[in-house]
Amino acid sequence: MESFxxxxxxxxxxxxxxxxxxxxVLRKKDPNLDIxxxxxxxxxxxxxxxxxxx
Numbered sequence: 001m002e003s004f005x006x007x008x009x010x011x012x013x014x015x016x017x018x019x020x021x022x023x024x025v026l027r028k029k030d031p032n033l034d035i036x037x038x039x040x041x042x043x044x045x046x047x048x049x050x051x052x053x054x
Contacts (some may be wrong), residue, residue, distance in 0.1 A: 009041075016042050 005025060008018035019042030023035050 013041075013045075 005018065005022040006013065009022055011019050017050055023038045023042065026033055026035050026038065
């Protein structure tokens with residue numbers, strides 16, 4: 001089953017908000033989880049993307 005955050009990241013790959021939320025949730029679920037990939041994706045994104053696409 002796909003989560004809301006997975007859909008958010010898939011539909012808005014350039015939204016840093018989606019990536020940051022996903023990292024926060026993953027970190028809460030498992031503090032030892034390697035989230036470097038998600039953090040790097042979040043750094044590549046444009047924080048204003050979601051404003052212009054909504």
